[in-house]
Amino acid sequence: MRTITHWIGGKPTAGSSTRTSAVWNPATGQQQAEVVLANPTDVDEAVRAAAEAFQQWSQSSLSQRTKILFSFRELVNARIEDIAEIISDEHGKVVSDARGEVQRGLEVVEFACGIATLLKGDYSDQVSNGVDLYSFREPLGVAVGITPFNFPAMVPMWMYPVAIACGNTFVLKPSERDPSASLLAAELWAEAGLPDGVFNVVHGDKDAVDALLDHPDVASVSFVGSTPIAKYIHHRGTANGKRVQALGGAKNHAVILPDADLDYASDHLVAAAFGSAGERCMAISAAVAVGPSEDLVAAVAEKARAVRVGSGRDPDSEMGPVISGAARDRIVGLIGTGQSQGAQLTLDGRDLVVPGFEDGFFVGPTVIDQVSTSMDVYKEEIFGPVLSVLHVEDADAAIRLINSNPYGNGTAIFTSSGEAARRFVRGVAVGMIGVNVPIPVPMAYYSFGGWKDSLFGDKHVHGPEGVSFYTRAKVVTARWPHVEHDNAASLHFPTAR
Numbered sequence: 438m439r440t441i442t443h444w445i446g447g448k449p450t451a452g453s454s455t456r457t458s459a460v461w462n463p464a465t466g467q468q469q470a471e472v473v474l475a476n477p478t479d480v481d482e483a484v485r486a487a488a489e490a491f492q493q494w495s496q497s498s499l500s501q502r503t504k505i506l507f508s509f510r511e512l513v514n515a516r517i518e519d520i521a522e523i524i525s526d527e528h529g530k531v532v533s534d535a536r537g538e539v540q541r542g543l544e545v546v547e548f549a550c551g552i553a554t555l556l557k558g559d560y561s562d563q564v565s566n567g568v569d570l571y572s573f574r575e576p577l578g579v580a581v582g583i584t585p586f587n588f589p590a591m592v593p594m595w596m597y598p599v600a601i602a603c604g605n606t607f608v609l610k611p612s613e614r615d616p617s618a619s620l621l622a623a624e625l626w627a628e629a630g631l632p633d634g635v636f637n638v639v640h641g642d643k644d645a646v647d648a649l650l651d652h653p654d655v656a657s658v659s660f661v662g663s664t665p666i667a668k669y670i671h672h673r674g675t676a677n678g679k680r681v682q683a684l685g686g687a688k689n690h691a692v693i694l695p696d697a698d699l700d701y702a703s704d705h706l707v708a709a710a711f712g713s714a715g716e717r718c719m720a721i722s723a724a725v726a727v728g729p730s731e732d733l734v735a736a737v738a739e740k741a742r743a744v745r746v747g748s749g750r751d752p753d754s755e756m757g758p759v760i761s762g763a764a765r766d767r768i769v770g771l772i773g774t775g776q777s778q779g780a781q782l783t784l785d786g787r788d789l790v791v792p793g794f795e796d797g798f799f800v801g802p803t804v805i806d807q808v809s810t811s812m813d814v815y816k817e818e819i820f821g822p823v824l825s826v827l828h829v830e831d832a833d834a835a836i837r838l839i840n841s842n843p844y845g846n847g848t849a850i851f852t853s854s855g856e857a858a859r860r861f862v863r864g865v866a867v868g869m870i871g872v873n874v875p876i877p878v879p880m881a882y883y884s885f886g887g888w889k890d891s892l893f894g895d896k897h898v899h900g901p902e903g904v905s906f907y908t909r910a911k912v913v914t915a916r917w918p919h920v921e922h923d924n925a926a927s928l929h930f931p932t933a934r
């Protein structure tokens with residue numbers, strides 16, 4: 438059995454803990470590796486390595502950092518296929534989808550390559566007689582990233598390129614369910630010339646996370662995962678005096694107005710609900726149909742039935758398995774509650790079997806119609822290939838429905854009316870909004886993040902807010918006294934002269 442190790446101080450290490458966790462191949466349902474789970478001693482070793490490396494790295498020139506970032510970008514780009522296959526084998530998503538996630542992560546690296554411009558401060562000449570004022574930003578120290586299973590390459594890349602470019606060092610605790618992509622990233626950083634200890638990976642579960650949250654040398658924690666854990670991370674991390682951004686779960690609604698192009702809307706709903714087997718924090722899991730909508734539901738069900746489900750490695754597959762047997766059982770159970778609570782199962786993916794992969798963790802695309810907001814399929818984040826359809830009378834009722842949901846990650850509207858779209862954009866309490874775009878993940882030079890129970894903390898990730906999160910400001914007021922100037926000191930509160 439292959440053992441997946443940590444990466445600390447520039448090299449792989451098994452650590453001192455004897456605990457391990459199984460890494461499955463979701464398509465075959467077989468265990469393919471075991472990953473070591475860090476104990477507090479292993480975590481301490483990683484944080485110490487990062488704290489030591491910070492002494493030099495925080496003083497490195499912007500041009501040195503930029504060169505390394507460019508090299509890392511080239512290396513990841515050259516290895517996209519390998520990374521995508523590793524992701525597909527451990528997560529289950531189809532290789533083309535995995536390639537896309539690496540591409541989106543690379544865009545953050547490209548953003549961070551512009552760090553020299555991003556860290557420019559302000560300068561005001563002669564704010565008072567003989568006095569100048571300027572500001573700049575400094576790195577925080579050891580930054581920690583704790584990431585979910587669903588984007589094993591992209592979500593860590595939302596964090597570490599920006600943190601490292603800003604002069605911090607980094608300890609990544611990736612999901613223990615698909616840990617290998619992070620190790621390959623560590624190898625590529627080393628090849629790019631990043632000094633030992635600047636980027637470290639510790640694998641683990643709650644024990645490792647708690648040790649990171651409590652470690653006195655950790656300055657900041659970036660978390661992405663489910664809402665209950667995000668709340669916990671934010672609470673414990675901030676109580677320990679750390680800067681924390683904790684992104685949580687979601688229930689993303691797409692509103693379809695009667696004037697929407699039916700073909701376009703149904704195509705995009707199916708892609709957004711069933712891509713990556715619905716295991717995306719920006720997946721559309723609730724379609725809100727406005728007005729009469731039998732045609733829409735029929736079109737969605739027909740296209741969902743045509744989705745080709747299979748192993749992620751099969752180039753003909755459009756959708757792979759879900760992450761684990763437990764996830765499959767939970768999803769199947771929730772679909773059952775939809776039926777028992779009075780919804781209509783228009784397409785049922787519970788009994789899907791993929792020939793040759795009979796033990797894989799598959800659930801087929803499922804469409805549940807006539808869902809109400811009190812049903813479990815609506816209240817729970819299912820995180821599987823299940824689309825619930827709700828019906829409302831008008832666009833304002835759709836906005837009210839979205840705003841009464843506790844989450845506020847993403848939402849979308851399908852319409853041909855600019856006025857209706859504008860009213861929607863202004864009316865919803867959601868962080869990321871698509872107009873005829875079902876998965877509105879912003880580009881790397883904007884920041885990503887939701888509202889309400891989808892994000893705890895003040896800053897969104899990457900883009901300008903990412904740079905702000907990983908740095909703190911200094912403002913300098915400077916006078917170089919000259920005998921001809923009036924430099925007389927005064928006990929008055931200083932005012933400009």
Ligand code: NAD
Pocket residue numbers: 583584585586587588592610611612613641642643646647661662663664666667684685686687717718818820846887891
């Ligand atoms: P998860 O919350 O189970 O795990 C996330 C991380 O927390 C992992 O590294 C895990 O090891 C760790 N963890 C798990 N249990 C813990 C505990 N009790 N104490 C401390 N740490 C713990 O999430 P997941 O199942 O890996 O990922 C799916 C979830 O992530 C979904 O809810 C999805 O919406 C969310 N997500 C959100 C975003 C976003 O941008 N808002 C992006 C991707 C995923």
